[in-house]
Amino acid sequence: xxxxxxxxxxxxxxxxxxxxxxxxxxxxxxxxxxxxxxxxxxxxxxxxxxxxxxxxxxxxxxxxxxxxxxxxxxxxxxxxxxxxxxxxxxxxxxxxxxxxxxxxxxxxxxxxxxxxxxxxxxxxxxxxxxxxxxxxxxxxxxxxxxxxxxxxxxxxxxxxxxxxxxxxxxxxxxxxxxxxxxxxxxxxxxxxxxxxxxxxxxxxxxxxxxxxxxxxxxxxxxxxxxxxxxxxxxxxxxxxxxxxxxxxxxxxxxxxxxxxxxxxxxxxxxxxxxxxxxxxxxxxxxxxxxxxxxxxxxxxxxxxxxxxxxxxxxxxxxxxxxxxxxxxxxxxxxxxxxxxxxxxxxxxxxxxxxxxxxxxxxxxxxxxxxxxxxxxxxxxxxxxxxxxxxxxx
Amino acid sequence: xxxxxxxxxxxxxxxxxxxxxxxxxxxxxxxxxxxxxxxxxxxxxxxxxxxxxxxxxxxxxxxxxxxxxxxxxxxxxxxxxxxxxxxxxxxxxxxxxxxxxxxxxxxxxxxxxxxxxxxxxxxxxxxxxxxxxxxxxxxxxxxxxxxxxxxxxxxxxxxxxxxxxxxxxxxxxxxxxxxxxxxxxxxxxxxxxxxxxxxxxxxxxxxxxxxxxxxxxxxxxxxxxxxxxxxxxxxxxxxxxxxxxxxxxxxxxxxxxxxxxxxxxxxxxxxxxxxxxxxxxxxxxxxxxxxxxxxxxxxxxxxxxxxxxxxxxxxxxxxxxxxxxxxxxxxxxxxxxxxxxxxxxxxxxxxxxxxxxxxxxxxxxxxxxxxxxx
Ligand SMILES: Cc1cc2nc3c(=O)[nH]c(=O)nc-3n(C[C@H](O)[C@H](O)[C@H](O)COP(=O)(O)OP(=O)(O)OC[C@H]3O[C@@H](n4cnc5c(N)ncnc54)[C@H](O)[C@@H]3O)c2cc1C
Ligand SMILES: Cc1cc2nc3c(=O)[nH]c(=O)nc-3n(C[C@H](O)[C@H](O)[C@H](O)COP(=O)(O)OP(=O)(O)OC[C@H]3O[C@@H](n4cnc5c(N)ncnc54)[C@H](O)[C@@H]3O)c2cc1C
Numbered sequence: 132x133x134x135x136x137x138x139x140x141x142x143x144x145x146x147x148x149x150x151x152x153x154x155x156x157x158x159x160x161x162x163x164x165x166x167x168x169x170x171x172x173x174x175x176x177x178x179x180x181x182x183x184x185x186x187x188x189x190x191x192x193x194x195x196x197x198x199x200x201x202x203x204x205x206x207x208x209x210x211x212x213x214x215x216x217x218x219x220x221x222x223x224x225x226x227x228x229x230x231x232x233x234x235x236x237x238x239x240x241x242x243x244x245x246x247x248x249x250x251x252x253x254x255x256x257x258x259x260x261x262x263x264x265x266x267x268x269x270x271x272x273x274x275x276x277x278x279x280x281x282x283x284x285x286x287x288x289x290x291x292x293x294x295x296x297x298x299x300x301x302x303x304x305x306x307x308x309x310x311x312x313x314x315x316x317x318x319x320x321x322x323x324x325x326x327x328x329x330x331x332x333x334x335x336x337x338x339x340x341x342x343x344x345x346x347x348x349x350x351x352x353x354x355x356x357x358x359x360x361x362x363x364x365x366x367x368x369x370x371x372x373x374x375x376x377x378x379x380x381x382x383x384x385x386x387x388x389x390x391x392x393x394x395x396x397x398x399x400x401x402x403x404x405x406x407x408x409x410x411x412x413x414x415x416x417x418x419x420x421x422x423x424x425x426x427x428x429x430x431x432x433x434x435x436x437x438x439x440x441x442x443x444x445x446x447x448x449x450x451x452x453x454x455x456x457x458x459x460x461x462x463x464x465x466x467x468x469x470x471x472x473x474x475x476x477x478x479x480x481x482x483x484x485x486x487x488x489x490x491x492x493x494x495x496x497x498x499x500x501x502x503x504x505x506x507x508x509x510x511x512x513x514x515x516x517x518x519x520x521x522x523x524x
Numbered sequence: 525x526x527x528x529x530x531x532x533x534x535x536x537x538x539x540x541x542x543x544x545x546x547x548x549x550x551x552x553x554x555x556x557x558x559x560x561x562x563x564x565x566x567x568x569x570x571x572x573x574x575x576x577x578x579x580x581x582x583x584x585x586x587x588x589x590x591x592x593x594x595x596x597x598x599x600x601x602x603x604x605x606x607x608x609x610x611x612x613x614x615x616x617x618x619x620x621x622x623x624x625x626x627x628x629x630x631x632x633x634x635x636x637x638x639x640x641x642x643x644x645x646x647x648x649x650x651x652x653x654x655x656x657x658x659x660x661x662x663x664x665x666x667x668x669x670x671x672x673x674x675x676x677x678x679x680x681x682x683x684x685x686x687x688x689x690x691x692x693x694x695x696x697x698x699x700x701x702x703x704x705x706x707x708x709x710x711x712x713x714x715x716x717x718x719x720x721x722x723x724x725x726x727x728x729x730x731x732x733x734x735x736x737x738x739x740x741x742x743x744x745x746x747x748x749x750x751x752x753x754x755x756x757x758x759x760x761x762x763x764x765x766x767x768x769x770x771x772x773x774x775x776x777x778x779x780x781x782x783x784x785x786x787x788x789x790x791x792x793x794x795x796x797x798x799x800x801x802x803x804x805x806x807x808x809x810x811x812x813x814x815x816x817x818x819x820x821x822x823x824x825x826x827x828x829x830x831x832x833x834x835x836x837x838x839x840x841x842x843x844x845x846x847x848x849x850x851x852x853x854x855x856x857x858x859x860x861x862x863x864x865x866x867x868x869x870x871x872x873x874x875x876x877x878x879x880x881x882x883x884x885x886x887x888x889x890x891x892x893x894x895x896x897x898x
Pocket of ligand 2 (some may be wrong): 677786789793796798799854856857858859862894
């Protein structure tokens with residue numbers, strides 16, 4: 132038996148023994164997502180045990196190095212773990228901005244001390260991170276940000292406002308872009324700082340979304356003292372970190388595009404809009420769904436192809452923008468078709484069951500996919516400039 | 525399966541690129557058209573291709589082929605898409621070679637496959653009878669007659685049909701099952717009518733009037749002619765999707781070059797965001813198509829039972845994207861894109877014809893829905 136085969140067997144046995152039954156059922160609502168963090172309330176003992184067991188193996192972040200709390204798995208091994216988890220429909224034990232945004236940035240730009248300190252807290256789900264990038268005057272044009280840090284020798288004093296900060300009111304720490312060199316050119320005056328949200332002067336105010344939920348906030352910094360050692364990479368070089376992190380964020384948001392959980396065909400069955408042969412009854416809707424399936428297959432294979440190329444040393448680079456663009460536009464289409472297939476059933480906002488309003492809320496939330504992490508238009512700009520090398524702009 | 529090309533595959537692609545750029549650039553297609561060529565391809569180039577080993581790309585070595593598989597065939601067709609090379613490759617070396625390989629008896633294989641591989645004879649597949657591709661609609665009849673058959677019916681727009689030396693014809697037998705028959709187009713009762721098509725190829729309508737066939741005209745290695753036909757068509761679709769990908773890539777690449785050069789309003793038109801966004805969108809669509817095409821070809825080689833879904837998706841996507849790419853090419857070229865002198869229009873024309881052949885995007889969507897169980 133090859134090493135990989137025996138690894139697969141070990142993984143299978145371990146998952147069989149350690150993944151609680153209730154963690155093998157599809158997530159029904161937001162409450163079933165484990166975000167971790169100091170203030171996180173587990174919805175069940177199983178959810179807690181599942182996180183702890185996986186974190187113990189380092190499998191919340193399978194490919195991060197072991198010394199930082201990861202699993203130290205090779206790409207092939209990580210793929211096997213993923214497949215085996217999918218096979219038993221295991222829920223992700225932990226989802227967090229720490230895992231898919233800050234972690235990769237720290238691995239590349241963090242000091243050894245920062246890696247040893249922050250990364251294990253992420254893999255164990257102890258600290259929940261928020262992303263402090265956008266400001267009222269700096270959205271697409273992120274480098275126009277004005278939150279500033281005044282140099283006071285061994286620390287900065289940070290003042291300013293962030294906006295659209297997802298889950299800030301539930302987070303423990305925030306990684307924030309702060310202008311520390313007011314006289315430097317736009318992109319060269321920014322630093323990437325790690326800030327404890329319990330420190331004096333940090334406050335948040337929730338904002339309600341069209342989907343009725345309130346996962347994002349305004350975040351205010353009012354004379355917040357940030358020690359110098361809390362900078363990642365050099366002063367004034369935060370833009371490098373910010374961009375690198377964004378490519379990971381984009382790849383991740385794009386991944387939502389393959390979201391199998393929202394299935395217009397299942398929706399048609401649910402609303403009774405199928406014929407006696409189980410076909411979607413409306414032929415035009417059926418055709419639209421088939422075209423969506425084709426594009427979803429194209430997207431899925433492209434994710435794999437780009438992964439293969441990255442393994443072969445060809446690098447992903449600006450392709451993250453391509454995936455972000457295509458994946459999010461696809462996801463919006465999927466939600467639209469899901470709503471069409473549900474018909475008036477999709478219009479329900481609240482009902483007897485907690486999940487009754489999910490289709491409509493999910494559909495509304497999906498509109499943000501092509502905005503958050505950089506809008507579709509911004510991704511197209513990046514592709515035009517960096518990949519196609521078109522002039523101007 | 526891997527999305528990355530092996531070294532051998534890369535070499536094949538490179539040599540195809542070099543060969544086609546020299547022997548069969550777009551200007552060659554224009555020449556064929558302007559000469560009014562009735563066969564739709566250049567015999568000398570077809571012979572050269574045989575010498576390169578391409579014509580037997582999916583034919584086993586014992587029958588004179590090189591047996592490199594459908595992915596390899598697709599790579600050659602992708603390059604043909606880039607230069608719009610008009611050859612019998614798809615009809616003869618993919619469709620008919622596959623029909624013979626998987627449906628022919630030992631005798632049929634050893635008689636016919638070497639002729640395809642050597643380029644000595646050109647074969648064409650006659651299936652469609654309606655204007656839109658529909659392989660389930662076959663009314664051509666092959667009635668049992670002693671040891672042989674009598675073939676009657678009408679085939680429409682047979683690709684490469686006018687220049688072919690031998691036909692493989694799908695017909696319904698006495699029990700209504702499907703059979704594939706080898707038919708020499710010179711046999712009495714066969715009548716071909718050349719249909720000049722928009723892409724400057726030379727398909728034909730073919731009429732069969734009580735054509736007398738021997739018993740060994742029937743590809744009879746398999747009982748299930750319908751499954752054989754499915755496999756043959758699917759192999760053609762996967763490879764044709766690769767040609768469409770080549771069309772999309774080349775039309776896009778020429779457009780990019782153009783908008784980086786052409787100036788209006790005192791600047792390169794490629795600096796206008798409306799064109800940039802459409803170009804970036806095209807880039808994305810072409811990449812998506814590329815993934816599906818390689819997936820479909822590899823599945824066909826490595827896991828044929830899983831292939832039909834991927835092939836339908838690839839053919840549908842490649843149809844849409846090759847048409848979009850060449851249509852955008854004309855638009856972004858402005859007035860010059862509308863001229864016959866400029867080559868971009870040839871891409872748009874070929875994209876339309878290649879899209880129609882073996883099933884377009886609407887056909888593919890229907891098939892995907894069916895295979896997905898909805
Ligand atoms: C649900 C949600 C969660 C979010 N979470 C976070 C978070 O946790 N942390 C965080 O920092 N931010 C977060 N964001 C903010 C997000 O990154 C910004 O909304 C996004 O970058 C767009 O900025 P903006 O909203 O200011 O829009 P604007 O930049 O004002 O854009 C408005 C429109 O103009 C277009 N546009 C702008 N510039 C150009 C251009 N150059 N070319 C063409 N079109 C252009 C845009 O594409 C858009 O359509 C979140 C956003 C959403 C919706
Ligand atoms: C069939 C036909 C008949 C014609 N008949 C006549 C006639 O009788 N008399 C006559 O004088 N002319 C005629 N024309 C010319 C026609 O008006 C021009 O072709 C047209 O104005 C476009 O100019 P162009 O071809 O130079 O393309 P370009 O201006 O070079 O445009 C190329 C591409 O760039 C785009 N583009 C250019 N500028 C911008 C911008 N600022 N922002 C965004 N995109 C931009 C265009 O939309 C186009 O997609 C004819 C053209 C055709 C095709």
